[in-house]
Amino acid sequence: MRTIRAPESKQTTTLQVAVRCRPLTPAERSRYREVIRIENDKVVVVSDSDGSRKQEKRYTFDYALGPEYKNQDIYNRVVAPMIQGVCQGLNATVFAYGATGSGKTYTMAGRPDDPGLMVLSLQEIFRCVSKEEKDHKYEVTCSYLEVYNEVIYDLLDKSSGHLELREDPEQGIVVAGLRRVQVNSTAKILELLHVGNSRRKTEKTDANAISSRSHAVLEIMVKKFYRNHHGSQVLQGKMALVDLAGSERASETNNVGRKLRDGANINKSLLALANCINALGKQQKKGLAYVPYRNSKLTRILKDGLSGNSRTCMIATVSFADHQYHHTMNTLKYANRAKEIKTHVQKNVGTVNSHVADYQRLVSNLQAEVSLLRKELEEKEVQLNGLSTCRSQDDGLSWLDTLSRDINENVEDRINLQKALFELEDKNTHNHHELQQLDNQIAKHQFDEDNSILETLCERRKVILDNIRDNDEAGAVYRQEIEQNEAQRRELQEIIEKAISSNNNATYLRILSQYRLLGMTNTELQFQIAIRDQIIDNQREVVGNLWSVLKGSGLHQRQILELASRQGITIEGWGMPSPINYMPHRAGSPLSKDILRNGSIETCTTSGLVQFTSVTSRYLECTNSTVCHSNAGIQNIVSPNFDNRGFYPTSFNNKKEYVNPSFTTPDRNVTGCQYSNVRDLTSPDSYLALSDQNFLQRALRLCSTADTPTGFSDNIQGLRLDNHVIETRQLKHPDCNQLCYSNVQDNKRNSCLHDLRAANVEQIHCTCNGNR
Ligand SMILES: Nc1ncnc2c1ncn2[C@@H]1O[C@H](COP(=O)(O)OP(=O)(O)OP(=O)(O)O)[C@@H](O)[C@H]1O
Structure with a gap:
């Protein structure tokens, strides 16, 4: 039986924004004026930079x-409500955003006398877990990384080099090779954070004596293991706490040289973050906009927290002082935009042992191939190094390096272009769909007296049309660029091939080139994984929408289950319906043509050719001396104990053979099954619930093993479609040879009945008993 999973309930939440205004230091107090006022713990009022209130601005936040x-206090109000969710499989992200010296690190890491959100969150997670630990097994692990100059470092592993990001089909963005430490005590956490923080890159800037120059991300993963009727399950909640580097412009810090470059890179990440926030804000309003997550490591890491499966909170830190006016305004502007962002939170349920996606395996295979080639290459290099003559050629390989670099860039460009195009096309599909709906609505409201609805619809239609046109134009540009890019790739490849064939060390060069190209194939595959993920995400959304429609139709869960069950579909997570009470088939009435057609038997005669088409969910038996050559499937009848032996065709010596219920595609045409007296053992239109496999299986087993001259003798409670008439007889248990079920109308049962669940046997009552 096909199985679908009931949708995990998805909650749409808006990104929470908290603005935190730090106190002025005594030195600042004597030098600067305060330009900020806070009202009702919700409104930030900023005076003009000169202290006047002529054009003061008001912003309202959560x-x-x-x-x-x-x-x-910040923790209690803003973060604590998220913790319970993290322990129950939800994701949460908290990030501190603000100018240098505005208090981000103070908020996230804190001080011994005022521990920060990282420590407080972990402590609460432990409290939460320890309360439930007697009932469930938990595992809490942490990783701590920093992004510095667009390079990722592991703050918990001094020896780790640069780490790379990878898109995992199951987990989203992951940092390959990042150390994850199991933690089980507050002391251990404090130690880890202390070690991690001491490794962060800091500098003295004009604005802050110990200014963090990197973005730090602490990720806490909470796994809860439990069992239910689907087997072993694991709920996995993640919490990311992010301390960003200062959002000042590089030029404002009076930095030069390396510091300036750091500033530029910090800025690149934050600019990318700001662009994402802008685009996401726009997306909520206009329903489109390409969100450039891929523009920096930081935004790729924060992607889930910004738009995906996460409850997210931004803590915007600002200072009261007037000399920070522009920074404060910038921060508030972005914080205000961020209020618009919506995320969709959903529990991360996984089945233990079931997480290896095919694509991931492909990538792993390629990686293995790359490492094999790398080894071969090393061996070749050793050989070459032994030959002084070859050294000069080795030195001359810089052209290959340059070419490889060009190819790499070319691949990266193409990936970005294709991804952007893909997202654009996806948006336009949604736009066209909305347009269609709008047109329908407009037609409906065209003659309304009050034309306000019509106006709103027309306005929206105009926006959508604009969006479609913009997207089409942008798409055309992308397509052109992709073509150019591909032409460039072909050129580069040709140059490499030519160079290799004219070089003395062709084998070495070929391996080198192959190795590099494989690396690129790997990158491309990762891209395909990302695309596939997106498609899967979209499909999930479609399925989710269908669920909403189904639920919105007013059908009860039970009715939905019954409907699904009739289609041979079980719904995971909702349990099985209790037995369905089918109406007995009316005595003596032939099965209507409709039933025959829908049910799949096209013609059914007492003798001669019986033709089946699309036979599904049927068990057929022929009672004459026949051989049935049908592959009629009972495709949808699946039970954990189901095996072919149960009711597979049993060739009786009395020249009787059951229709072969082999598992074929449901709509495969089956023709040529000869003979008469076809019995439909499972017709839901008569009285047997298809969902009731346990019964079905047993009934069929009884039927198939009953050792009587006709198989279904008078002792058999048969569900018989015989010349279009349902007939009910008696069941005889094959082991004890006792009647399991005597007369339907008498409703007598004997001791073997427990083998067939009583409730199910009830269902096979048929009032048309023997009435032909
Ligand atoms: N809420 C607060 N209470 C008391 N002192 C604070 C508070 N917030 C920040 N400070 C102090 O202000 C200074 C700057 O704070 P912090 O280092 O946290 O800034 P930052 O935003 O992380 O800066 P950068 O981006 O340069 O790393 C520190 O000396 C810190 O102790």
Whole structure:
């Protein structure tokens, strides 16, 4: 039986924004004026930069918290409500955004006398877990990384080099090789955070004596293991706590040289973040906009937290002082935009042992191939190094390096272009769909007296048309660029091939080139994984929408289950329906043509040719001396104990053979099954619930093993379609030879009945008993 999973309930939440205003230091107090006022813990009022209030600006946030609040207060209000969810399989992200010196690190990491959100969250997770640990097994692990100059470093592993990001079909973006440490005590956490923080890259800047120059991401993963009727399950909640580097512009820090470059890179990430926030804000309003997550490592890491499966909170840190006015305004502007972002939170349920996606395996195979080639290459290099003559050629390989680099760039460009195009096309599909709906609505409301609805619809239609046109134009540009890019790739490849064939060390060069190209194939495959993920995501959304429609139709869960069950579909997570009470087939009435057609038997005669088409969910038996050559499947009858032996065709010596219920595609045409007296053992139109496999299986087993001259003798409670008439007889148990079920109308049962579940046997009552 096909199985689908009931949708995990999905909750759409808006990104929470809390603005935190840090206190002025004594030195600042004597030098600067305050330009910020906070009202009702929700509104931030900013005076003009000159201190006047002529053009003061007001921003409302979920929280606006002044200097009197400690980290614990911020935690209690903003973060604590997320923790329970993390322990129950939900994701959460908290990130601190603000100019240098505005208090991000203070908020996230804190001080011994005022521990920050990282420590407080972990402590609460432990409390949560320890309360439930007697009932479930939990595992809490942490990783801590920093992104510095667009390179990822592991803060918990000093020896780790640069780490790379990978898109995992199941888990989304992951950092390959990042150390994950199991934690089980607060002391261990404090130690880890201390070690991690001490490794962060910091500098003295004009604005902050110990300014963090990197973005730090602490990820806490909570796994809860439990068992239910689907087997071993694991709920996996993740919490990311992010301390971003200062959002100042590089030029504003008076930095030069390396510091300036750091600033530029910090800025690149934050600019990318700001662009994503902008695009996401726009997306919520206009229903489109390409979100450039791929533009920086930071935005790729934060992707889930910004738009995906996460409850997310942005803590925007600002200072009261007037010299920070522009930074404050910038921060508030982005915080205000971020309020618009919506995320969709859903539990991460996985079945233990079931997580290896095919694509991931492909990538792993390629990686293995790459490492094999790398080994071969090393061997070749050793050989070459032994020959001084070859050294000069080796030195001369810089052209290959350059070419490889060009190819790499070319592949990366193409990937970005294709991804952008894909997303654009996807958006336009949605746009066209909406347009269609709008047109229908407009037609409906065209003659309304009050034309306000019509106007709104027309306005929206105009926006959608604009969007479609913009997207089409952008798409055409992307397509052109992709073509150019592909032409460039072919050129580069040709150059490499030519160079290799004219070089003395062709084998070595070929391996080198192959190795590099494989690396690129790998990248391309990763891209395909990402695309596939997106398609899967979209399909999930479609399925989710269908579920919403189904639920919105007013049908009860039970009715939905019954409907699904009649289609041979079980719905995971909702349990099986209790037995369905079918109406008995009316005595003596032939099965209507409709039933025959829908049910799949096209013609059915007492003798001669019986032709089946699309036979599904049927068990047929022929009672004459026949051989049936049908592959009629009972495709949808699946039970954990189902095996062919149960009711597979049994060739009786009395020249009787059952229709072969082999598992074929449901709509395969089956013709040429001769003979008469075809019995439909499972017709749902008569009285047997298809969902009731246990009964079905047993009934069929009884039928197939009953050792009587006719198979279905008078002792058999048969569900018989015989010349279009249902007939009910008696069941005889094959082991004890006792009647399991005597007369339907008498409703007598004997001791063997427990073998057939009583409730199910009830269903086979048929009032047309023997009435032909
Ligand atoms: N809420 C607060 N209460 C008391 N002191 C604070 C508070 N917030 C920040 N500070 C102090 O202000 C200074 C700058 O704070 P912090 O280092 O957290 O800034 P930052 O935003 O992380 O800066 P950068 O981006 O440069 O790393 C520190 O000396 C810190 O102790």
